[in-house]
Amino acid sequence: MENTKELRTWLDDMNLDHPLVIAGPCSAETEEQVLKIAHELKDSDVSYFRAGIWKPRTRPGMFEGVGEIGLRWLKKVKEETGMKTCTEVANAAHVKLAIENDVDLLWIGARSTVSPFIMQEIADALAGTDKIVLVKNPVNPDLALWLGGIERLYTAGIKNLGAIHRGFSTYEKTKYRNTPEWQLAIEFQNKFPDLPLINDPSHITGNREMIQEVSQTALDLNFDGLMVETHFDPANAWSDAAQQVTPTKLKSIMEDLTIKKLTDTAASYREPLESLRAQINVVDDQLIDLLGKRMQVADKIGGLKKEQNVAVLQSRRWNEILGKMVLEGDGKGLSEEFILKLFKAIHQESINHQEKIING
Ligand code: PEP
Ligand code: MN
Secondary structure (H helix, E strand, O other): OOOHHHHHHHHHOOOOOOOEEEEEOOEOOOHHHHHHHHHHHOOOOEEEEEOEOOOOOOOOOOOOOOOOHHHHHHHHHHHHHOOEEEEEOOOHHHHHHHHHOOOOEEEEOHHHHOOHHHHHHHHHHHOOOOOEEEEEOOOOOOHHHHHHHHHHHHHOOOOOEEEEEOOEOOOOOOOOOOEOOHHHHHHHHHHOOOOOEEEOHHHHHOOHHHHHHHHHHHHHOOOOEEEEEEOOOHHHOOOOOOOOEOHHHHHHHHHHOOOOOOOOOOHHHHHHHHHHHHHHHHHHHHHHHHHHHHHHHHHHHHHHHHHHOOOOOOHHHHHHHHHHHHHHHHHOOOOHHHHHHHHHHHHHHHHHHHHHHHHO
16 A cells, blocks of 8 residues: 555544544444434534444344334434444455445455455455445454554555454453554554554453543544444343443443644644654553563462472572573663663562462
C-alpha cells in the first residue's frame, strides 16, 4: 500500500470536529428494536449506525442473527434518521446482499480476518465498489495477518479503508474480554499513520463499566474513532448483553471524554506529549505485569529449593544473569550502571520472595 493518505479521504471528507462514532446494537433483533435505538441515537455524534445481521457465535445453538430481513430494517434507519448504516460481512453472499441493500459501510469481523481464504473471497466480492470497508484485528495478536487482510482489499481496488482494534483473545483470564495489547495498535499506526483506526471498546472490555476508560485511552493514543455497542435495554440484549450501553449513557460517555483539539500553538507540544505519555503508561503496565510474573516463577523455585533443602543464593547463576543482561542492555542503549541497579533490585525481590516461601 503506497498512498495511504487516499485511503482516509472518506473520513476527511466528513469534516468532523470530533472522533468518528459508530454505534448501535451488537445484533439486530427486531425491526422495533433497531428503529428505537436508531431514533435514540439520532441527535448525537453518531455518524454510522451499526447492527450485526449475521452473528458469529462461539458455540452453535445461540442466536445467530436475523439474516437478510435485517438489511431492510437498516434501510429504514437511513430513511427515518439520516444516519448511515453498517454491518458485518463474512462471505461473498453477505457482501452481495449488503451492497444490494445499500449498506454504507461494511466491517470484517475478527474471526474472518484470521482467514486469508475468507479475506480473499470478501475482497473479490467487493472489487469495484466504493463502499467503506473496516477490517477488525484478527482474534490473535498478529499484526502481519491484520495488515495482510487490509492489503487484500487494497489490491482488489478498494480505496475507502480503515481498521478496527477490538482486542485479542488470550488463554489467561484478564480483566478484559479481549486484551487491548495497545503496543500492537501503536505499531499499526507507526506503519500506516494515515489509515483510519477505530477503537471498539465494547469487544475489548466485554463490560459496560469499562467503556469510558478504554475509549479515553484510545483517544489519547490518537485513534480516529470509536465503535460502541448500544442498546435501549442492554441487560436483555440477545447477544453481548454485558457490554452494551444505552444511547443516553453513550452520549454522556462522549461528553466526558477529553478530546484533543488542534487549536492553539501550545497544542503542538501538549498533544504529542499526551500521546507519548499514554504509550509510556502502556509500557509501564506491561513492566509491572512482567515483574509480577517473574516473582511467581521465583516463588516456584523457592518451593523446589525448600523441598531439596538447597540454599537460596546461587552466586554462579546470579553472575551469569548479570553478565548477560549487561550485554543485552548495551545492545538496547541501556547503561551498565542502570542494568546493575535494576537487576540487583529485581534479584533482591526474588530472594525476599524465596525466603518467604522457605521460612514461612
Ligand atoms: C461485532 O462487532 O459484533 C463482532 C462480532 O465483533 P468481533 O468480530 O470483534 O468479535
Ligand atoms: Mn458484539
